[in-house]
Amino acid sequence: MAPDSPMTYDAFLCLAREAGLDTESVTAEAHMGELFSYVNSVLASLRALDTLNCSQAEPDMAFLPERD
Numbered sequence: 001m002a003p004d005s006p007m008t009y010d011a012f013l014c015l016a017r018e019a020g021l022d023t024e025s026v027t028a029e030a031h032m033g034e035l036f037s038y039v040n041s042v043l044a045s046l047r048a049l050d051t052l053n054c055s056q057a058e059p060d061m062a063f064l065p066e067r068d
Contacts, residue, residue, distance in 0.1 A: 006043055012036045 013023050013032060022028045 009036055012039065
């Protein structure tokens with residue numbers, strides 16, 4: 001686990017259980033370890049988005065009502 005990980009393994013297991021994943025079986029332990037490593041790497045790659053300056057960008061119109 002990375003030392004600056006935003007999520008602990010226990011928190012990850014709690015979220016996985018709440019999402020309906022099997023965290024209790026014999027085979028689940030290895031799978032959860034692998035999945036936790038993957039989730040941490042995805043979270044680390046998303047940290048770059050924190051530095052984006054979007055203050056000068058206007059949001060796109062997400063909803064365009066249908067006209068008759």
